[in-house]
Amino acid sequence: MTQNADRLAGEQRKTFHKRGNFAPVESEQTLDSLQVAGELPADLNGLYVRNGPNPAINPSSHWFVGDGMLHGINFNQGKVGWYRNRYVHTKMLRREGKYLSDDGSVDRTVCVANTNIVRHAGKMLALVENAFPMEVNSDLSTVGSYDFNGKLNSAMTAHPKICPTTGDMLFFGYHFAAPYLTYNRSNAAGELVFSRDIDVTGPTMIHDFAITENHVIFLDLPVVFDMALAMSGESLPYIWSDDYPARIGVLPRNDEAAPVCWFDIDPCYVFHVMNAFDDADGVVLDAARYPKVWQGDNASFTSAYLYRWEIDLIRGTIKEKLLESPAIEFPRTNEGVQGRPYRYGYAPIFDDGIESQQVGRVGKLDWQKNEWQLFDFGEDVAPGEFVFAPAANAKEEDDGYLLGFAYRSAHERSSLYVFDARFNQATPLARVDLPVRVPFGFHGNWMPN
Ligand SMILES: [Fe+2]
Numbered sequence: 001m002t003q004n005a006d007r008l009a010g011e012q013r014k015t016f017h018k019r020g021n022f023a024p025v026e027s028e029q030t031l032d033s034l035q036v037a038g039e040l041p042a043d044l045n046g047l048y049v050r051n052g053p054n055p056a057i058n059p060s061s062h063w064f065v066g067d068g069m070l071h072g073i074n075f076n077q078g079k080v081g082w083y084r085n086r087y088v089h090t091k092m093l094r095r096e097g098k099y100l101s102d103d104g105s106v107d108r109t110v111c112v113a114n115t116n117i118v119r120h121a122g123k124m125l126a127l128v129e130n131a132f133p134m135e136v137n138s139d140l141s142t143v144g145s146y147d148f149n150g151k152l153n154s155a156m157t158a159h160p161k162i163c164p165t166t167g168d169m170l171f172f173g174y175h176f177a178a179p180y181l182t183y184n185r186s187n188a189a190g191e192l193v194f195s196r197d198i199d200v201t202g203p204t205m206i207h208d209f210a211i212t213e214n215h216v217i218f219l220d221l222p223v224v225f226d227m228a229l230a231m232s233g234e235s236l237p238y239i240w241s242d243d244y245p246a247r248i249g250v251l252p253r254n255d256e257a258a259p260v261c262w263f264d265i266d267p268c269y270v271f272h273v274m275n276a277f278d279d280a281d282g283v284v285l286d287a288a289r290y291p292k293v294w295q296g297d298n299a300s301f302t303s304a305y306l307y308r309w310e311i312d313l314i315r316g317t318i319k320e321k322l323l324e325s326p327a328i329e330f331p332r333t334n335e336g337v338q339g340r341p342y343r344y345g346y347a348p349i350f351d352d353g354i355e356s357q358q359v360g361r362v363g364k365l366d367w368q369k370n371e372w373q374l375f376d377f378g379e380d381v382a383p384g385e386f387v388f389a390p391a392a393n394a395k396e397e398d399d400g401y402l403l404g405f406a407y408r409s410a411h412e413r414s415s416l417y418v419f420d421a422r423f424n425q426a427t428p429l430a431r432v433d434l435p436v437r438v439p440f441g442f443h444g445n446w447m448p449n
Helices: 003-014 227-232
Strands: 029-031 035-038 046-053 068-076 079-087 116-120 123-127 134-136 142-145 169-174 181-186 192-198 215-220 223-225 238-240 247-252 261-264 269-279 282-290 305-312 317-322 344-349 361-366 371-376 381-383 387-390 400-408 413-420 430-433 444-448
Touching (some): 046 116, 181 215, 247 282
Antiparallel strands (some): 068 079, 116 123, 269 282, 282 305, 305 317, 344 361
8 A cells, every 4th residue: 555545544444433324313313103023022121222422513533532322212011112312411512611621620520421321229320431420311311410419539430330139339430640540339229338549550541340249350451541642632542551561450349448459461451341250269350352452543443352361369360361252342241140150141243343343243152152153134234232131030041132233234224133132043033123323332221111
């Protein structure tokens, strides 16, 4: 390639989030009569909502900074109710206030709330990792910024973990200035009952973490705050560092004020954890691992593969291994096995990196058989994250359904696909065909009635 063609390819790569089905949709809609192909399960009762960037008036210099838009579909006894898409009506959307002041202080009520949506203690919270949550209603209208009644003193990750035993919601917040990392726990009633700072090497970007029955696992990895990028205002101010050590930290849940035990690992980055659990001598962590990401610039992504870290807390050792898997992102499990030994994981397959989103496959991993089963949507259909919805009276871990949006490029429309999570035939049970596009986004959750 000539230098000019190289430069053009580089520019194309950096702006992938503005084209095709990454581009925003223009209006908020409520659609009541939706076409369904196939048969929806009669025990699917609830709301599926997915969040993602849909830049309205902000300049969207990076895929991660567009204004958050929620896309929801509700289900009742085998029938589909409405589809709605709604902006999270943030101060950022209204251009009110400033996240960062000239003196370096931040206003965490100013945010894009574009990354995830969770429900805990009856509250639905739209999340982005540098700010407070935004509370929303079940009709996807916005209530406003939520700081746990004034108790939250850090940002909140977009990947909190809800313990299936205690009902507690565990989460962290990271920041470009000290304290760089704060751990928080809200009890099952939604009260913030514990917060503490965690010592990390520097201003690392931490997107996800993990819990087990007895431990909290932190990722202190070499994507770090970059002042020059921040001053330029042109991009996300985080980039790969060759100098920053990569570590995994483990904190006991029964002694949350205890020191964190840190373990050095090979340099890498993890956006998303699949799951973690306790074993006899320590903890096991499974995650989608990038050998390197955002080196030189933070506009594009390479491919991530499933890794397992086995941490022996008695001997103080850590082992890591690459597992046989396709390139994955957005890994999920049945939420009922969060932090527990588990058998199944689910993930879309991104052979050419996440920005391509062209390879139309979703996979189910069976750890017991050490085998992936894949469903191929075909060339013109591009799936995103798929989430697990348990069946009524579920007995096995995979008794339930997988739900997710996929973009059908030939029609320039999106559909919500529903699979039987047992994947026996690996064909969708049903497909809700929307007369609109749902832009590629980040994360969603199933919220049963
Ligand atoms: Fe994420």
